[in-house]
Amino acid sequence: MFKKILIANRGEIALRIIRACKELGIKTVAIYSEVDRDSLHVRFADERVCVGPADASLSYRNIPNILSAAEITDAEAVHPGYGFLAENAHFPEACESAGIKFIGPSASSIALMGDKAKAREIMNQKGIPVIPGSQGKVNSEKEALQIAKEIAYPVIIKAAAGGGGRGLRVVNREEDMLKSLQTAQSEAKAAFGDGGVYIEKYFLEPRHIEVQILADEKGRTVYLGERDCSIQRRHQKILEESPSPVVDEVLRRELGRMAVEIAKAVGYVNAGTVEFLLDKNHAFYFIEMNTRIQVEHPVTEMVTGIDLIKEQIKIASARPLEYKQSDIRIHGHSIECRINAECPQKFTPSPGVITRYYPPGGYGVRVDSSAHVDCVISPHYDSMIAKLIVHGDDRDEAIARMRRALDEFVIEGIKTTIPLHKRILEDSGFIKSKVSTSFLERLLSNQENN
Amino acid sequence: MDLKEVKRQIKELIDLMQGTQVSELEVERGGVRIKIRKDQMMSEGGHLVPQIPVPQDAQMKSSLLEGGPKAEQDDYTYIRSPIVGTFYRAPSPEAEPYVEVGEVVKKGQILCVVEAMKLMNEIESEVDGKIVEILVENARPVEYGESLFKIEPLKEPKS
Numbered sequence: 258m259f260k261k262i263l264i265a266n267r268g269e270i271a272l273r274i275i276r277a278c279k280e281l282g283i284k285t286v287a288i289y290s291e292v293d294r295d296s297l298h299v300r301f302a303d304e305r306v307c308v309g310p311a312d313a314s315l316s317y318r319n320i321p322n323i324l325s326a327a328e329i330t331d332a333e334a335v336h337p338g339y340g341f342l343a344e345n346a347h348f349p350e351a352c353e354s355a356g357i358k359f360i361g362p363s364a365s366s367i368a369l370m371g372d373k374a375k376a377r378e379i380m381n382q383k384g385i386p387v388i389p390g391s392q393g394k395v396n397s398e399k400e401a402l403q404i405a406k407e408i409a410y411p412v413i414i415k416a417a418a419g420g421g422g423r424g425l426r427v428v429n430r431e432e433d434m435l436k437s438l439q440t441a442q443s444e445a446k447a448a449f450g451d452g453g454v455y456i457e458k459y460f461l462e463p464r465h466i467e468v469q470i471l472a473d474e475k476g477r478t479v480y481l482g483e484r485d486c487s488i489q490r491r492h493q494k495i496l497e498e499s500p501s502p503v504v505d506e507v508l509r510r511e512l513g514r515m516a517v518e519i520a521k522a523v524g525y526v527n528a529g530t531v532e533f534l535l536d537k538n539h540a541f542y543f544i545e546m547n548t549r550i551q552v553e554h555p556v557t558e559m560v561t562g563i564d565l566i567k568e569q570i571k572i573a574s575a576r577p578l579e580y581k582q583s584d585i586r587i588h589g590h591s592i593e594c595r596i597n598a599e600c601p602q603k604f605t606p607s608p609g610v611i612t613r614y615y616p617p618g619g620y621g622v623r624v625d626s627s628a629h630v631d632c633v634i635s636p637h638y639d640s641m642i643a644k645l646i647v648h649g650d651d652r653d654e655a656i657a658r659m660r661r662a663l664d665e666f667v668i669e670g671i672k673t674t675i676p677l678h679k680r681i682l683e684d685s686g687f688i689k690s691k692v693s694t695s696f697l698e699r700l701l702s703n704q705e706n707n
Numbered sequence: 708m709d710l711k712e713v714k715r716q717i718k719e720l721i722d723l724m725q726g727t728q729v730s731e732l733e734v735e736r737g738g739v740r741i742k743i744r745k746d747q748m749m750s751e752g753g754h755l756v757p758q759i760p761v762p763q764d765a766q767m768k769s770s771l772l773e774g775g776p777k778a779e780q781d782d783y784t785y786i787r788s789p790i791v792g793t794f795y796r797a798p799s800p801e802a803e804p805y806v807e808v809g810e811v812v813k814k815g816q817i818l819c820v821v822e823a824m825k826l827m828n829e830i831e832s833e834v835d836g837k838i839v840e841i842l843v844e845n846a847r848p849v850e851y852g853e854s855l856f857k858i859e860p861l862k863e864p865k866s
Contacts, residue, residue, distance in 0.1 A: 291851075291852060306791055306850045306851075307791075307850040307851045307852050307853070308791055308850070308851050309851045309852075310851075310852075316851070321790065321791075321823060321824065322790055322791040322823075322851060323791075324824055325790065325791035325792050325823040325824055326791045326850070328792075328823070328824060329791065329792065329793060329848035330848075355824060
């Protein structure tokens with residue numbers, strides 16, 4: 258087991274990783290940018306190293322400074338968290354050259370699954386159902402028009418180097434295709450450094466179902482149920498739950514086995530998530546694989562009783578998985594709300610200083626956050642303040658508990674999306690779980706009309 | 708006391724200090740004085756800033772941009788490390804240090820190296836001036852933004 262781990266991240270996920278390390282008796286090194294000097298993750302780590310200014314490219318994504326920080330503190334391993342360097346294939350390579358263990362999959366897995374078009378192509382070749390669309394990247398305007406005609410509009414153009422809901426453009430009619438294609442390519446180039454795009458059929462009312470997997474270094478792979486992340490705004494997840502209200506035991510097993518097959522096919526090690534799209538008839542298609550721990554990992558932890566961060570650390574220290582697939586049970590229901598520093602109607606960012614902060618508590622309530630009174634929500638980083646997670650014996654209890662917890666959550670000094678979550682939790686469509694990824698847009702436009 | 712016994716004593720003292728707030732320990736036994744000092748930068752509580760409310764609006768914005776409460780407010784120029792690494796005063800263990808306290812340096816003159824991942828990075832002076840203080844001991848780790856040299860800039864004659 259490692260003696261010391263450096264956490265190459267900030268905010269709530271850095272704190273999350275520090276907590277797991279502490280419980281395992283592992284010393285922690287926090288890195289921070291100059292504006293994060295007073296952060297909780299810096300306070301609670303055993304050691305701390307400033308790695309750069311506020312600009313993440315000079316600090317939280319600064320590979321030389323981060324590896325140097327590991328070197329001067331004698332950290333044996335690095336946990337990348339999510340975002341920043343978590344899916345940058347150069348980082349595990351650099352770690353390896355420096356003799357530091359990267360807690361996550363191999364550089365080649367990250368590179369492979371990071372090219373969304375290539376991943377699609379490989380899945381298709383292996384007979385895994387993928388959304389109808391292009392074979393890998395689109396190579397010409399003619400090809401784009403042809404494919405779109407075959408699969409029928411509406412279609413969606415996606416950046417090959419994108420992911421996480423970014424770099425997407427919906428095209429409704431043939432007349433709009435060429436212009437949209439050009440825009441999508443230049444946006445992709447600007448945002449991800451790679452102008453490559455691919456095309457898929459655009460489903461109007463899909464559900465987003467993802468499967469959590471864990472694999473040890475010997476290739477033993479298990480799935481830990483699924484998460485339903487259909488409540489999204491502009492392809493960004495707002496609320497997640499596990500299990501999915503529309504996935505029964507049979508479908509769970511099918512999705513789980515498929516996710517395991519996909520992980521094994523690419524020799525995947527450590528934690529990962531396979532994302533599927535479920536259409537109205539519950540046919541499912543591979544979307545992409547995320548080669549990192551995800552923001553919404555707590556809902557899986559609550560229903561399985563398995564600490565995913567600890568598992569990541571154990572796997573990286575070459576420990577075999579302690580359980581078989583049959584040991585994994587789903588108990589009850591869990592919901593997570595992502596609380597952001599945004600205006601709940603317009604979604605404009607609301608940076609500033611938190612003047613009052615009282616997080617909810619009580620039975621079955623968990624708050625993953627590094628916010629506190631006097632903490633600065635800066636415009637330099639993402640606007641998520643806290644993750645509010647509940648667990649109940651069933652979905653009804655989880656909903657009641659989340660409503661109760663949202664009522665108790667006091668955050669003043671900045672605007673937050675708590676009112677939005679309250680609205681979602683009261684919506685009859687959500688309660689009956691008649692939702693799809695267009696649910697939230699409709700709820701919001703109904704709101705405007707009323 | 709023979710060497711073996713000295714080593715044993717040192718280890719015992721180090722063990723004694725572990726997990727405590729003690730940062731420095733000096734013991735004299737059998738004609739031998741042993742002094743052990745914990746690395747202050749990395750010890751618990753080393754870099755905690757007192758919990759003062761953050762000033763609002765413009766002041767907050769500028770402090771966010773400039774890097775927060777660590778910037779010193781005086782007339783000296785501080786040369787800060789632009790990277791994370793280990794500070795060395797000389798290009799190699801046998802060589803003379805690049806500069807000494809009291810020495811006058813020119814802008815662009817090499818003051819030290821910071822070693823990171825086996826690469827030596829030369830740190831240059833940003834001003835003409837006199838070295839007032841060298842703020843880090845040789846072979847100590849430094850973080851981004853850490854002050855290395857305190858320089859009194861040479862006053863430009865006004866024309």
